[in-house]
Amino acid sequence: MPNVFEKFSLLRSCVTDLDDIRRITRETLEDFINDNVIYAELRTRPRSFHNGKIPSSSYIDAILEVMKEYEEKICSRLVLSIDRTQTLEQAMETLKLAENYRTHIVGLDLSGDPNVKSFARFRPVFDLAKKINISTTIHIGELPDEECLNENNLIIDYKPTRLGHFNFRTNDQEQRVLREQIPLELCPTSNLLTMNLLDLTEHHFDLFYKNKHPLAICTDDSGLMNCSLSSEMFHVAKTFHLKKKELYEFIFQTSNLIFDKNMIAFCQKKLNIFSQQSNLF
Structure with missing residues (x-):
């Protein structure tokens, strides 16, 4: 686990100007297009460059500029990330950015090194996000330690729009999430590494x-x-013996979970057309 977050930090240090973030956004979208993805939510932590001379708003503008270039090929939206190591003031600034760019920024994320237990500190930010109807997704249960399990309860109490990972949990927490139907984002390859699964x-x-x-x-x-x-879907379908119809129905229900609710009908229409053209059933 520590090595994973060291790599995230290393990657972040390689992004030094707006041209870098434009290139990364462009290549990411091209990868998704080549993978036949029709709707994508990209996550990024806003940042400034050159000691604040290039503000974080310019960082957002650069990403949205590239998204616009590809809007005929893929519907992409942005989710702004708050890192667990940030201050409350920095987190509030991220929320303000999300509010200022409501057209293409569809949510707020809490992620980063789970060794830093910080949801309680950021709760005012996420309460405000909920008040102004900004969707939220929070990484939860990434470590098996007691502090992490205790923080799980705080996050579930808040009831974000979606939960990320949920690798380590108590039976009571599991049942609460099931009962309250809080959607989960699962990342199989990442989870295998985090949980040291065989x-x-x-x-x-x-x-x-x-x-x-x-x-x-x-x-x-x-x-x-x-x-x-595609590879994640393939491995899940193969491992858990999902038939074509089951996999299609699973992907179809996933479209209901996207943050841009105006795009649900569009995504489902695309999926229906694909199923008919491919003679899936």
Whole structure:
């Protein structure tokens, strides 16, 4: 686990100007297009460059500029990330950016090194996000330690729009999430590494899938994890013996979980057309 977050930090240090972030955004979108993805939510932590001479708003503008270039090929939206190591003031600035760019920024994320237990500190930010109707997603249960399990309760109490990972949890927490139907984002390859699983058969996808829980399969960082959405879907389908119809229905229900609710009908229409053209059933 520590090595993973060291790599995230190293990657971040390689991005030194707006041209870098434009290139990364462009290559990310091209990868998704080549993978036949029709809707993508990209996550990024806003940052400034050159000691604040280039503000974080310019960072956002650069990403949105590239997204606009590709809007005829893929519907992409932005989710702004708050890092667990940041201050409350920095987190509030991120929320303000999300509010100022409501058209293309569809949510707020809490992620980063789970060794830093910080949700209680950021609770005012997420309460405000909920008040102004900004969707939220929070990484939860990434470590098996007691502090992490205790923080799980605080996050579940808040009831974000979606939860990320949920690798380590108590039975009571598991039942609460099932009962309250809080959607989960699962990243199989990333979770295998985080949980030190022998193989995917040990993954908690099966438990929640069998309970008909709202789920989305995600890639975490596809470059770092050396995976694509197709490869993640393939491994899940193969491991848990999903038939074509079951896989299609799973992907279809995932479309209900996207943050830009105006795009649900569009995504489902595309999926229906694909199923008809491919003679899936």
